[in-house]
Amino acid sequence: MDPIIEIEGLSKDYETGFWKKKTVRALDGLSLTVSPGQIFGFLGGNGAGKTTTIKILMGLLFPTAGSAKILGRDISDVSMHREIGYCPENPYFYDYLSAMELMTYFAGLFGIPASEQKDRSSELLRQVGLAEKDWNRQLRKFSKGMLQRVGLAQSLVNAPKVVFLDEPMSGLDPMGRREIRELIAGLRESGTTVFMSTHILSDVEALCDEVAILRSGRLAATGNLHDLLARGGERQPFEIVAAGVDAERLQEFAKASGSFVRQKANGIGLEVPSEVEIDAGIKVIRENGGRLLSVQPVKQSLEELFAAEVEKS
Amino acid sequence: MDRSLHRIFCVAKNAFREAVRDRVLYNLILFMLLIVASAILLGDLTDGQQDRTIVNIGLTAMLFFGTFIAIFVGVGLVSKEIEKRTVFAVFAKPLRRTEFMVGKYLGLCMTLLVNVLIMGAGVSLALLFAGGSRLALPIWGAIYLIFFELAIITAVAILFSSFSSPSLSALLTFLVFVIGHLSSSLLDLARSLGSVAANWFFTAVYYVLPNLAHFSFRTEAANGMIPNTAMFAGATAYAVVYISILLMIAAAIFSRRNFK
Incomplete structure (x- = not known):
């Protein structure tokens, strides 16, 4: 089966300083493939390069070197975005809009007909566990956890083939985490590939089929989660x-x-x-x-x- | 193409909604108070010139209120989205950065259009109230030109905000607004000085910066004059070409930006 995400030698340098510019390498020659229909955990400590990688894949940052393809198309091809979803870390949306308005706005950008926008939005807001009474409240009145739920809902508005979730459990209480875990597991069952960066390792163990661990911008380990966790080889205790x-x-x-x-x-x-x-x-x-x-x-x-x-x- | 226009329309509609909910149109209240006050109070002071005074005050206030919105909302149109990180989710959608920029621009233009239409209606009503009905219709030619001037100022603000901070962008846009009204005079001055360097410099300023004199018809409107077809067509074409060039440059800069 062709990989759904292919990353080849991806590097990103940032320039810091005003007069004496210094180059900091945030991502260093990352190569990775993700097969379709799985939940892929993207792990690493703070500053390891997880968010930088996802932002490059989303076209928010331009790589210094390397290339990447999603669904067989180069990441510079914006039309590929019709088939992907993205929930940023600590999502922040237009605070003057209500959750429903935000959803229908984004649905419009995908070209979803106006007659279907509300139904699709209602279905997703319900699915992420946002109470119906909050659908028409302005987002400036939302808690972090509620914004996280809206973030997840908007990432699914186009029924994507692959969805990128950057710390999707951030800001959620234990019940909320369980609901979102179930939602993510449900996405895999419906054939959606999930690429998820998270710090919550219990969620990775519960959900992910494969993982990659980044260390200082480099790939430290990747593979099937169970294989990585086994102490491996002939000397398996x-x-x-x-x-x-x-x-x-x-x-x-x-x-x-x-x-x-x-x-x-x-x-x-x-x-x-x-x-x-x-x-x-x-x-x-x-x-x-x-x-x-x-x-x-x-x-x-x-x-x-x-x-x-x-x-x- | 259709899809692209649809996406631009979605962004423009949202930008308009943002301006309305950010209470940008509240300036209309102040404007209306100003017009009503001039209609009531200036009657005795202007000795039969009340209608011309209302037109002068109304159109000048319309230009300054509109410029204030074009500069301060314009410089924040894109930079606010970057600062608040709302672009992260937006650019993960099938939306080109150029479409986003054009949509935001058109959204603010829609806001300015509503603003000048309501202000224009206010001035017309004040004229009817003050017995100056002969000027109530001719002022709309001047209002049309004011709208295009504001559309140019908005494009200038967006261009500056695509590569500099909001405060610097606001300052630079204001300078362009001032120089844009003086560029013809500066060119005449340079020619009269006889310096080759000054001549080159002011000729460059004249051609690079917008010549906003093309859109100034306030005094004539106060005298009941209507811009002729050549002025309408010339000003419209000038504005469309100038705005297109500015937006293309802004989009080219914006398309290369990294969003950390």
Whole structure:
């Protein structure tokens, strides 16, 4: 399947200073592809280059070097914007407009017929959880969370094939986050590709199929989320969880096999270094009167992976 | 082409709505007070010249109120969108930057048009009230020219705001407004001085800056005169060509801007 987003060697330099101009490289040779129909998480610390990348893709910034295509068309082709949606970070809209007016204005820019604009807007405002009583209130009276919901709604007004969300959970309360998470998951089900930058790693773990981690403007890691989180290769560690066994009795085996024993709420966890030691580990547990509860590969959390990548900088 | 015009219309409609909701048209209240006051108070002071005085005050106030809006709203038309980051969501839509700029420009022109139409109606009513009905119709020729002058000032404001700060843009636009009214006199002065450098400089100023004298017909209107067809056509063509060039330059600059 052809990639829906193709980024090739994208770089962006900013000039700072007035008299003595200094060049700061915000993005450095980023290459990336995103397949259709997935939720792609775009991660990185502050200043890693996430928003710069999205702004280049949206035509708000011009790259210093490199190129990018969305839906097979170069990002300089404005007509491609008919099929994409974008919700900026901390969205700010015309505060003299109501949510409904903003939606119909943007629907008009997409050429959606006037007769359909209100229905489409109502449907989306309802979908993002904005109470009907707020639809005709001016946006200057909206809270940050409400603006975020309007931002999401406007990014979907044209039923895009791919939507770019820059920190879509920002400003939302836990209930709001859950609703928006469900909305984003629903977009994938309807075939929309979601390219999402976020700091909220639990959302990435819950939603994303693939991720890319940026570090100081460079791509630090990319791939399937589960593959990245697995410690990988032939030395994939496993955890055997058992109840009714004393941890002390497993220490001898642990020392000999390079395993670790840790206390868990429901018993003990024996982390063996690879698949080869699983049978031996289960045998020792049973010999000591233990009851096997589960065996599963040990994966690092996204937070651990993210921290490890960010700390390298 | 149709889609492009539709998008320009959407942006223009929104810019007009913005101006109305930002209470730009509130200046009409002040204008109306001024006209009513002149109609009532100047009768005794002007010794039979009340209608001409109303026309002079009305058209001059119309030009200055309109220029004030063209400069201060014009310089903020685009810069405010960048400062408030509203352009981020707008430019993710299938909207070219040129279309956006032209739409914003036309939106402010619509606002100025409504403004001059209501002001013109106010002056006409004041003339009818003051017994100067012979001037109530001829002033509309001058009002037509004032509108085009304001349209040029708006384009100048947009051009400056495409590459400089709002306050500097406002200052530069005001200077263009002043020099635009004096450029013919400055050219005559330079020629009378006999200096080649001064002649070159003021000739360049004369041709580069708008010659707003083409749109000045206030005194004549106060005497009941109507601009002839050649003046109407010449001023309209001059304004359309000049505005088109300014907007093309502004769009070219704006199209290369990065929005951090």
